[in-house]
Amino acid sequence: MASPALQSLLATLAASHVEVIVVGGLAAVAQGAPITTHDLDIVPRRTAENIARLVAVLLDLDARYRGHADVKRPTEAILIGKGHSLLMTSSGPLDVLGEIEGQRDYDVLLPDTIEIQIGGNPIRVLKLETIVAIKRQSKHPKDQRMLPVLEAALKGTPR
Amino acid sequence: MEERPEVDETLIAAFLAMTPEERIRQNDRTLAMIEELRDGIARAAEFARDAGSKPR
Numbered sequence: 001m002a003s004p005a006l007q008s009l010l011a012t013l014a015a016s017h018v019e020v021i022v023v024g025g026l027a028a029v030a031q032g033a034p035i036t037t038h039d040l041d042i043v044p045r046r047t048a049e050n051i052a053r054l055v056a057v058l059l060d061l062d063a064r065y066r067g068h069a070d071v072k073r074p075t076e077a078i079l080i081g082k083g084h085s086l087l088m089t090s091s092g093p094l095d096v097l098g099e100i101e102g103q104r105d106y107d108v109l110l111p112d113t114i115e116i117q118i119g120g121n122p123i124r125v126l127k128l129e130t131i132v133a134i135k136r137q138s139k140h141p142k143d144q145r146m147l148p149v150l151e152a153a154l155k156g157t158p159r
Numbered sequence: 160m161e162e163r164p165e166v167d168e169t170l171i172a173a174f175l176a177m178t179p180e181e182r183i184r185q186n187d188r189t190l191a192m193i194e195e196l197r198d199g200i201a202r203a204a205e206f207a208r209d210a211g212s213k214p215r
Binding site for chain 2: 008009010011022026027029030031037038039040066067086088091092093114115116117118123125140141142
């Protein structure tokens with residue numbers, strides 16, 4: 001396994017056998033949506049063992065909360081919860097989401113994912129059709145603005 | 160635990176704190192992850208076609 005600094009965040013998570021679902025902008029872009037995004041959004045499986053693996057990876061990546069003047073590190077006690085942790089790591093920004101819109105956590109989202117391999121290790125990505133369905137239900141102006149683009153990508157044949 | 164804001168000002172601040180070179184490196188990292196995901200999804204679809212089923 002390459003050092004975390006040389007691997008992508010995704011490859012590091014996959015190589016460390018952390019069970020996560022990639023959601024949000026990167027998942028949509030990877031399935032053909034013509035939008036821009038700058039961070040990785042993941043929903044981890046919230047078991048004690050998986051969260052312990054996730055925290056170990058995050059500490060290796062020097063993860064700390066964005067927007068805090070003092071250095072605040074993610075902990076198992078925080079990440080086992082349903083909330084959102086907005087982090088900066090040595091491999092870039094990472095949002096760890098206990099659950100997303102409509103109280104959807106890892107187990108709820110799991111049937112609507114695609115399992116892919118990164119570096120020979122499995123990782124799951126939320127299907128574009130589910131991303132669109134979630135955005136349709138969302139009342140957030142940002143989601144509503146993005147919806148026409150995502151719906152067009154879903155109808156079209158992304159190259 | 161923090162709720163997600165409509166506009167993520169922490170992300171804007173993080174990018175503003177970077178040098179131009181660091182921002183370019185971060186864009187490269189994001190692009191690499193998109194390529195990893197796209198390749199993985201394409202391979203999963205190909206595997207599913209070969210197996211005569213939908214992607215798992």
